[in-house]
Amino acid sequence: MPTLSCIGAGLLGKTLCHLLSHQLTIGQVINRSANSSQQAVDFIGAGSAGSLDNLLPADIWLIATPDDGIAAAGQALFESGVLEAGNIVFHCSGSLGANAFQFASQGVSRASVHPIHSFANPSQSIQSFAGSHCAVEGEPQAVEVLSSLFNAIGALPFDIDGDRKVLYHASTVMACNYLISLLETSQQLLSASGVSSTEANPLEPLIRQTMDNFFASDAKSALTGPIARGDDKTVARHLAALEAEPDRPVWQQVYSALGNAAVPISAQQGQASAESLEIIQKLLTANISGH
Ligand SMILES: NC(=O)c1ccc[n+]([C@@H]2O[C@H](COP(=O)([O-])OP(=O)(O)OC[C@H]3O[C@@H](n4cnc5c(N)ncnc54)[C@H](OP(=O)(O)O)[C@@H]3O)[C@@H](O)[C@H]2O)c1
Structure with missing residues (x-):
């Protein structure tokens, strides 16, 4: 051998x-x-x-x-x-x-x-x-x-491909490490809303169901919620509520960056109007760049 x-x-x-x-x-x-x-x-x-x-x-x-x-x-x-x-x-x-x-x-x-x-x-x-x-x-x-x-x-x-391997590694980091960041940020928002999750975590079934939907099909089939519906008023209310938490700027940043990534998925679904998605994108982008 x-x-x-x-x-x-x-x-x-x-x-x-x-x-x-x-x-x-x-x-x-x-x-x-x-x-x-x-x-x-x-x-x-x-x-x-x-x-x-x-x-x-x-x-x-x-x-x-x-x-x-x-x-x-x-x-x-x-x-x-x-x-x-x-x-x-x-x-x-x-x-x-x-x-x-x-x-x-x-x-x-x-x-x-x-x-x-x-x-x-x-x-x-x-x-x-x-x-x-x-x-x-x-x-x-x-x-x-x-x-x-x-x-x-x-x-x-x-x-x-060795030249693109670093992108692959960023992908594994996002899928593994940043998933934890997202779950923890969701958890913090839940606590800030006053909901206790000490016994049963009310987000857990939602998280597992979303994962199952994604892996059973794709992002286009799995995305639901205000961006999928083109509900710009709800997005604006979320952003206003997050803005009222100045001690936690990362909450707004995470919400806006991941919301922006959801816009093209929603566009593929075709449920939301192009106008509403444009409004949403402007709201989220303004929020990321701090304007
Ligand atoms: N850990 C993971 O889950 C994982 C997953 C995928 C890829 N990797 C990759 O695997 C590699 C190793 O990671 P690891 O987590 O196994 O690291 P690790 O547990 O820290 O082990 C590193 C080993 O290298 C030895 N070492 C350090 N410098 C040395 C030197 N100059 N000469 C000889 N031995 C030396 C250390 O010896 P001493 O005990 O004497 O200090 C230690 O046993 C990295 O490239 C990492 O990116 C790791």
Whole structure:
């Protein structure tokens, strides 16, 4: 079996090494401290703790340091002289491409594989990783080998254009992190209205139903409410009420920015008149720009 060595065996690195240990022989596992490297080896159940000062050859290298350390770790690997033509070096950052590795190729194939998965709990991730989508880009040999390996551990690899990968990553951040911002902002508005949500959260069924409608069809079918109906007077009343909460300017900003994104969806539906949508857009845009 080909050998996989890993520089940066933290949450993601040690989980992937464990999962790939049925497909590959695990070679060196390298963290900053010897103690941390050994703990990762224990978790993986294979490999040996190594150090950047004593690198041994391997067919595939996973660089899973935090993003800021990827280029330097790749460079250190290159300068160690252990890389040979035909080797593969990859990282798992969502926002960086294979070109984060700046070292001269010399027959080494470079790639990135970004799993859309949270590795916060590696023991759980070992069980739940199968079914995770993974964005893969880079040099053809590396893309082919890594796609096949990730397929073998149950992932769903898909190709992505390295030049546009950062947009893909912004999409995952919006879908995951900013969804939390939206839910929390809705929650704060609910509390400000005086509705208590300590026992049953009255927004929860609405949120789940909306998600189900979106994934069962599309935005055009799922959008309801004042912007879908072209009800500019309700939008104006919302904005006036939000304006009366000057301590929380972010409420207005979120309402206006996301309302603006709803206008073209409403236009596609065709229920609201063009005039009402124009009024709504002007109200929301004026609000965002503070005029
Ligand atoms: N966590 C996720 O859910 C997730 C999801 C998708 C993609 N990713 C990507 O996966 C990569 C790793 O993220 P992570 O969350 O696994 O990070 P992490 O848990 O912080 O682990 C980073 C590891 O890198 C080691 N390290 C740092 N600098 C090093 C260096 N110069 N030489 C050798 N080892 C070094 C650390 O060793 P010490 O223990 O000795 O400090 C640590 O074990 C990042 O590119 C991230 O964007 C993460």
